Amino acid sequence: MTKSYSGYRVLLVHAHPDDETINNGATMALYAELGASVTLVTCTRGEEGDILVPELTHLASGATDKLGEHRITELADAMNELGITDHRFLAEGKKVYRDSGMMGTDPNNRPDVFWQADLAEATQYLVSVIDEVKPHVLITYDEIGGYGHPDHIQAHRIAMLAADESIWQIQKIYWNTMPKSVIAESMAKMKELGSDFFGAESVDDLPFAKDDHFVTTLIDGNSQVEKKMAAMKAHVTQISTDGPFFALSNNLGLQVWGDEYYTLVRGDKAEPFDENGRERDIFAGVKL
Template sequence: MGEAVKNSYQGYRILLVHAHPDDETINNGATMALYASLGAQVTLVTCTRGEEGEVLVPSLSHLASSEKDELGKHREIELALAMKALGITDFRFLGNYRDSGMMGTEPNNRPDVFWQADLDLAAGELVTIIEEIKPHVLITYDEIGGYGHPDHIKAHLVAMRASELATWQIQKIYWNTVPKSVIAQGMEAMKEIGSDFFGAESIDDLPFVKDDSFVTTLIDGNDFVDAKMAAMKAHETQIALDGPFFALSNNLGLQVWGHEYYTLVKGPKSEPFDEQGRESDLTSGVVL
């Protein structure tokens, strides 16, 4: 984004819609920190509290849904710490929907989970937020929710439906994208140290990667990698410090987390472009 300086993006408003605490940091942490630092208003809406998540910290295993079922409350604290690390002050939950768990599991059939929520009712709750903050840019998942988790798919459906129902017209809508070339590079680097990438042997084993042709926009948030890594560490129950995420940063260099990729699905693809013809600013072409 060139020589952009603090407050140069004042007046721009960006809304992110995510499924669980930690999704925002993994997908968009550098982007969020970058735009917030430049003066843009960045709002995060998280659709569930991630009650069904796996607990990676042994001393906190009692929080799991199979035991005391208090993980959601703890993940609220983790999210607040992560947002502090990224410099985000406006973050909220969408209603009181419960984590749906994976498709076909017992939690997925509970009446209070996000997956079972009425689409227009949930979208209506998001419309209320949209009418309040009037975002110029919306960021959410693609049509398969990135990797098929029901809450990710539902977050996509709710965000897109809300954008249709709202009186306020969002000028640009982006879906998070994970390009094959980046993950392939990471997998090779991890194989060199005798590790794998989430158990995958090849790029074809990963359902969440997309052909590089889907990438319309690349945000360079390298100056905010430290903030992103601090936010990832804040999500302690979900992201292992010795797991694939941090192994990638150690073996590819921290910049692997500073580059975040998007597919523009609504609005003008606008300058500035990089050498591969990709946008380098989510707000390019936005009329204030």
């Protein structure tokens, strides 16, 4: 991509700090570098996340319950690495939606968690962002939130509802996706090296792995991988530098993180296409 994207605007809706970098870090950095306006809305502060750094385990929800505050700083550091200046939490300054934890766990029942949020109220908070920012493109999760996490599902719900209820009409909506062929290649390589892949035996064991035909759009963000990896490292409590994410990078090459895949669910595919008929630009066909 060589043209300027000044005037183009994209909004990403994610559940927790670090979701944005893992799923869309290269895409975000690429379009920001090319001049587009990139806005991130994060719905919770990730209070129930696992802590991978032993010296920070005192922050856990079962201890001092300060992890959410810490992850605000991690998110800010990650966005600085990606070059994103407009990042905010849902209902910024009005209400804090707490991380719901995994489905069926005790945190799900707390009245302040995102999973228990009043859907209409939460949707209106996002509607206000859409009408302010006026994004041409929206990126969020699919209807199962990728892998069934309640906060991901809720983020999907409010994103889609807000897109319908806002005065501003979003031209294209994408859901994050991860094709089975790419995951299968990664799993095979990791097994050769004697490492597991999130404990899965087969690609069919992974709920976020989608049949390749779901991929309508592939963004080549390989020029942004260093930024993405630096942003991942900024989420220090959540992503271990000796864990599976960085093992993939070391053993498969950085392209495993530079290519980011999407399913277009609203709007029309537009040129340029790759040899497989996939879009190469989320703003293709967008009218300013």
